Amino acid sequence: MSDTKYAYAVGRIRSMERKLLDKIGIERMVHASSPEEALKVLMDAGYGDSNARVSDAFEYERILREENKKVYKLIKEIAPEPEVFDLFLIKNDYHNAKVILKAEFLNQDFDELLLDTGSIPEAKLKMMIKERNTSDMPVRMKKAVEESIDTFNRTGDPQVIDLIMDKACFQHMKEMAVHSNVKFAKDLVEIMIDTINIKTYLRVKRMNKSWDFLDKALIPGGRIDAKIFIGKLEGPLESIVDELRYTPYGALLEEGIESYKKTGTLIYFEKLCDDFVMDFVKKAKYIALGIEPLIGYLMAKENEIKIARIIMVGKINGMPDDIIKERLREVYV
Amino acid sequence: MAMLRVNPTRMELTRLKKRLLVARRGHKLQKDKRDELMKQFLELVRKNKELREKVEKMLMQVHSNFLIARAVMSNEMLEEALMFPKQDVSVDVSTKNIMSVNVPVFDYSTKSDDKANIYPYGFATTSGELDTAVGTLAEVLPYMLELAQMEKSAQLLAQEIEKARRRVNALEHVLIPQLTETIKYITMKLEENERGTIIRLMKVKDMMIEQARKAAAQQAKY
Numbered sequence: 224m225s226d227t228k229y230a231y232a233v234g235r236i237r238s239m240e241r242k243l244l245d246k247i248g249i250e251r252m253v254h255a256s257s258p259e260e261a262l263k264v265l266m267d268a269g270y271g272d273s274n275a276r277v278s279d280a281f282e283y284e285r286i287l288r289e290e291n292k293k294v295y296k297l298i299k300e301i302a303p304e305p306e307v308f309d310l311f312l313i314k315n316d317y318h319n320a321k322v323i324l325k326a327e328f329l330n331q332d333f334d335e336l337l338l339d340t341g342s343i344p345e346a347k348l349k350m351m352i353k354e355r356n357t358s359d360m361p362v363r364m365k366k367a368v369e370e371s372i373d374t375f376n377r378t379g380d381p382q383v384i385d386l387i388m389d390k391a392c393f394q395h396m397k398e399m400a401v402h403s404n405v406k407f408a409k410d411l412v413e414i415m416i417d418t419i420n421i422k423t424y425l426r427v428k429r430m431n432k433s434w435d436f437l438d439k440a441l442i443p444g445g446r447i448d449a450k451i452f453i454g455k456l457e458g459p460l461e462s463i464v465d466e467l468r469y470t471p472y473g474a475l476l477e478e479g480i481e482s483y484k485k486t487g488t489l490i491y492f493e494k495l496c497d498d499f500v501m502d503f504v505k506k507a508k509y510i511a512l513g514i515e516p517l518i519g520y521l522m523a524k525e526n527e528i529k530i531a532r533i534i535m536v537g538k539i540n541g542m543p544d545d546i547i548k549e550r551l552r553e554v555y556v
Numbered sequence: 557m558a559m560l561r562v563n564p565t566r567m568e569l570t571r572l573k574k575r576l577l578v579a580r581r582g583h584k585l586q587k588d589k590r591d592e593l594m595k596q597f598l599e600l601v602r603k604n605k606e607l608r609e610k611v612e613k614m615l616m617q618v619h620s621n622f623l624i625a626r627a628v629m630s631n632e633m634l635e636e637a638l639m640f641p642k643q644d645v646s647v648d649v650s651t652k653n654i655m656s657v658n659v660p661v662f663d664y665s666t667k668s669d670d671k672a673n674i675y676p677y678g679f680a681t682t683s684g685e686l687d688t689a690v691g692t693l694a695e696v697l698p699y700m701l702e703l704a705q706m707e708k709s710a711q712l713l714a715q716e717i718e719k720a721r722r723r724v725n726a727l728e729h730v731l732i733p734q735l736t737e738t739i740k741y742i743t744m745k746l747e748e749n750e751r752g753t754i755i756r757l758m759k760v761k762d763m764m765i766e767q768a769r770k771a772a773a774q775q776a777k778y
Contacts, residue, residue: 284631318636318681325640333639336632381640385678393680423679426687430675440679489684490624529628536627550627 229512232301236520239297244268244527246554252531253547258538262286265531283535287528292340294524302517310399310408311521313364315341316348317392320364323352324371324384363398367391383439390442393419397444407507407515411522414503416445417472418496424452424463425480425489447472460484475499490550498553501526526552560738564745572742576735583727590720593655597713604706611703614696621689628683637677637686643667643694647701657716659709662701 244252248264255261262283265271271286295312299305315338326333337345343360351357357365371384393416400408420441427437434453441449447467455463460483464476479492500522507519530551537547562568626634644667651658674694675687 288630314681318633322632322636322639325636329640333635336635336639338632381642381676382678384640385637385676385681389678389680419680422684426679426684429684430687430691442680488688493628493684532630533627536623540623542623550624 227512228303229514229517232303233512233516235301236516240520240523242269243523244530244554249530249534249551249554252534252538253544253551255538258283258535261534261538265535270531281539283531283539287532287535288338288340291525291528294521295340298517298521302514304403304514307399307403307405307408307514308517308521309342310396310403310412311518312340312342313361313395313399314392316343316364317367317388317395319343319345319348320352320368321384321388323349324368324375324388325381327353328375328381361395363391363395386439393442394444405514405518407513408518411500411503411518413444413446414500416442417447418499420445420447420449420452421472421476422489422493422496424456425460425483425492428456428460446470472499494550494552497526497529501553523554526554530554558734558737559741560734562738562742564742566746569739569742569746572735572739576732576739579727579731579735583724583732586720586723586727589655590717590724593657593713593717593720596654597710597717600706600710600713604703604710607699607703607706611696611699614692614699618689618692618696621685621692625683625685625689628685629681633681634686637682640676642676643674645697654709654713655716657709657712659712660705662705664698664701 244264248268252261252264255264265283265286270290295308298308302308319337319341322333322336334349337349339345341348351360352368357368360368367387367390371387374383374387375381393412397409397412397416400412423440423442424437427440434456437453437456438449441452443449447470451466452463455466460480464473464480467473467476475495479495482491483489504519504522507515510516533550533552534547536542537550560572562572629637646665646667648663648665650661650663652661653659675690677686
């Protein structure tokens with residue numbers, strides 16, 4: 224595949240990367256004296272509308288969402304094969320599908336929870352689900368929606384909607400990644416699935432659920448076989464560390480589980496998982512031409528938005544600086 | 557001291573004496589009731605304080621967990637995760653009688669018995685911190701119900717104590733002194749009347765003796 228067609232896109236991305244918040248910028252946000260100050264740092268990094276100064280710190284959620292939209296718009300504009308990036312958008316479609324399904328079962332209106340960043344416009348998706356006219360839907364999603372409706376009608380359990388949809392979402396992502404023939408995307412999706420599965424395993428274990436529930440909650444398609452998790456549901460936490468010690472996740476598990484046992488929370492573990500994914504994405508920085516830097520930038524931006532949200536929520540609620548810092552993820556640059 | 561406006565008659569006196577007796581007995585009863593209520597109330601308040609502190613601590617925990625969950629998840633994701641609750645809780649209210657005060661008793665029942673069956677969301681898009689928050693919230697619910705029950709009971713008991721104290725005070729400082737005063741007044745009035753009658757009789761007797769003496773002296777003259 225000729226990578227030269229990416230020359231322009233990569234060039235633009237490289238220049239955009241310089242605007243990403245680096246460690247110093249994040250430090251400035253964390254140490255800002257007020258939420259407004261922190262928001263100002265964000266605005267300086269190109270967030271929001273530059274002409275309209277936002278004075279209300281509580282608008283950060285809207286600003287972050289707009290930023291997210293802006294990034295996707297940019298990528299789609301400059302990428303020679305924009306379809307590949309739908310891979311990162313379909314999770315919003317699945318989110319919308321979940322909201323639409325639950326709203327329908329509850330007989331209430333939850334339109335404000337719909338995201339307008341999906342690959343399918345949310346109004347269209349709503350119509351399709353409402354009229355059960357699923358012929359235009361991607362096959363994977365169509366199956367998931369039908370299965371959700373069917374299972375919910377039988378059990379009345381709203382959790383199954385989430386479980387089925389999450390599973391379908393990542394399988395769909397993987398299918399798209401495989402289809403796109405981009406190894407980097409496929410690897411990325413697999414790593415995401417694995418880290419999610421590890422987290423799911425720990426959470427299900429903490430909830431004292433049975434193995435058949437874990438089986439339903441795990442997402443297939445990762446590199447770690449679901450059987451390993453199911454087999455290790457009983458017994459001490461160390462056994463899963465031993466089992467996976469010689470996989471790339473060994474160090475992550477060891478450090479994460481130690482902190483989990485010490486503090487009883489998964490906060491640090493989740494941070495480690497995000498950092499692990501980020502570490503992988505960072506490889507894209509050293510690829511001169513190709514789709515990787517674009518994916519890298521996209522992930523970096525999503526990560527940055529996540530960091531910004533943590534800081535803003537922390538600042539608004541008056542969390543001490545060092546506690547905010549503890550929760551922050553690694554940065555891309 | 558104010559007095560009842562009554563006719564100072566013997567019949568009224570017996571009636572008042574009876575009333576005084578009843579008032580004294582009522583006073584003693586109300587006083588006992590107040591003391592007992594007070595005892596119950598203090599105990600309840602102490603327990604209530606402990607429980608409230610516990611519940612508040614747990615709720616603070618929940619809030620900080622939610623805060624972290626909120627920080628790592630977007631608004632829409634968080635609300636989607638929680639929009640459809642899985643567990644149904646119903647509360648039955650009955651009443652219990654403490655010293656003739658009807659206090660509420662809350663009984664709650666959940667639709668599903670599985671304690672771990674409270675998480676209505678999937679795992680891929682949610683944070684583990686949300687589990688902790690929801691879990692703690694589920695744990696705190698029985699305590700919160702108990703607390704509500706206790707605080708309402710304390711409130712009702714306090715009202716009842718207030719009433720009992722008013723009654724005791726009214727009896728002690730108004731009705732009983734009034735009655736004693738009136739009884740005293742009637743007794744004194746009656747005694748006064750009696751003395752008046754005796755004086756009158758003595759006077760009449762004196763006059764009669766005088767007359768008798770005069771009559772005797774006249775007869776002696778003739």
